[in-house]
Amino acid sequence: MLSARAFRQLISIGHLTLIDPDGNRHECLGSCDGPRATVRILDRSLDRRLMLNPELAIGEGYMNGGLVLEEESTLYDFLDLCMVNIGSVREGTMRKLLAGVRGIRAAIRNWNPVHLAQGKVAHHYDLSDELFDIFLDSDRQYSCAYFLNPDDDLETAQWNKKLHLAAKLNLKPGQRVLDIGSGWGGLSLFLASLVDDLQVDGVTLSREQHAVSNRRAEEAGVADRVRFHLKDYREVEDQYDRIVSVGMLEHVGPRHYDEFYGQVNRLLRPEGVAVVHAVGVFNRPEPQNQWMEKYIFPGAYTPSLRQQFTAIENTRLFTTDVEILRQHYAETLNRWRLRCAEEKDRIVAMYDERFYRMWEFYLTACETAFRHGSLMVFQIQLAKNLYAVPQTRDYIADFERRWRGRGATTLRQVAGSDMGRKPPLPDAPQETEEPRRA
Structure with a gap:
């Protein structure tokens, strides 16, 4: 399973289980504890797309129902696991090439005349x-x-x-x-x-x-x-x-x-x-x-x-x-x-x-x-x-x-007009002696 190889390179923290369309389980184990998630791939064509362009394929796979969460895992669990590992990804030649293509495309898309x-x-x-x-x-x-x-x-x-x-x-x-x-x-x-x-x-x-x-x-x-x-x-x-x-x-x-x-x-x-x-x-x-x-x-x-x-x-x-x-x-x-x-x-x-x-x-x-x-x-x-x-x-x-x-x-x-849909704003919050910052 191509996508399993890609995720094994990504996961250095936590544990991801991938279940392929045939029901086979592929374990991607990090070297230390972290978030856990189990994902089932239902769409066979998604496997290759996850390997070549994961940032687009993951979202599209979830939207279209080709990627689903299993065993009480949530979408938050899965994306939390991915994000905590993103910083550890080593940029290989292919990733750098894809980043270059993205940069050219973005330069065109970010042109924003009136x-x-x-x-x-x-x-x-x-x-x-x-x-x-x-x-x-x-x-x-x-x-x-x-x-x-x-x-x-x-x-x-x-x-x-x-x-x-x-x-x-x-x-x-x-x-x-x-x-x-x-x-x-x-x-x-x-x-x-x-x-x-x-x-x-x-x-x-x-x-x-x-x-x-x-x-x-x-x-x-x-x-x-x-x-x-x-x-x-x-x-x-x-x-x-x-x-x-x-x-x-x-x-x-x-x-x-x-x-x-x-x-x-x-x-x-x-x-x-x-x-x-x-x-x-x-x-x-x-x-x-x-x-x-x-x-x-x-x-x-x-x-x-x-x-x-x-x-x-x-x-x-x-x-x-x-x-x-x-x-x-x-x-x-x-x-x-x-x-x-x-x-x-x-x-x-x-x-x-x-x-x-x-x-x-x-x-x-x-x-x-x-x-x-x-x-x-x-x-x-x-x-x-x-x-x-x-x-x-x-x-x-x-x-x-x-x-x-x-x-x-x-x-x-x-300023607190509810536009006819929701309750009005509450009173101004009362000051506390030492507010805790989020």
Whole structure:
């Protein structure tokens, strides 16, 4: 069995059992204890594809039912086992050749001019409203939450994330804010609820998100100062005091980082501050996983900090703060995955069994990647001058502390709109003496 040979080379930690289509068992034993999983291969053609291109074949095999988990093993068990072993793989000639081909292909796919960008966004973000309501929080925050305590629920952790970003923006009454990649509008509405007379513009390329965002602003009675536009960020021409971008940089692509930060620099006023929140890699960047590229995020790319700083250095922006969120996204994805599992029948009824397995694979693979250090989230704060924010980080904690003990009546009315589908946001989490970091 060809795939058994490949997995034996991979597995140095833990234990994988492969059962071939004839029922024969192939044991792949690591030299030390670790995760365990048992997988049955039902599709004979999958064996060769697992050998030649495992990162695409594993996902497709699971989606199509040719690869199934056995003996009480779960998909998480299997992908956890794979991810914990990825770092020990030695790069042979064939692997390097395949990586080179992937790099050429990615260079083409990551080209993201204005006229192509909307189609790539629509592939993922214009899916059914009902699907996103199933697994996201009531404010539809489709990005990494912020867990002050490991037992925070999703609503609390997403509230924490929005407050953390607001604190880093160092907002003042009457300022103009641009939200690049504004999603369903939750962050923009949240910011407008915190600070008096804040004027917020959000831009998105998703028609569905654009419609929902403007409806929420109307329902909240703030459409006069919170506006959403179906527009590429490169088409924005106004000037802003603050710019925030959450989960959008991953869709920019390395060929466009200079363009992105150059536009941020042009749009910021002299005393301006920007915060960029994105998924990144700890080590050297590589082309996106082929399965993820094909089925989930076409044209996306996971950046490194080095790439960001190189592009930032080409502008006149100052990097004033950087924070790395390590396991926060793993915890976020865990909660999304469990919510989907609870509503499996609904998702299958909306689409089909194959779609559910695709979505389950996406969430599980991403969670295990964050668990084992392949991925992280970074928040970069930028300013037009050295004095735009205080000289120490105390102002961030002070801002959060002022809000953390308050009731969230205003936030429910403005930023916590449940869009008619879920219960309202809880009260602002109560401050503890020594919050434990996730």
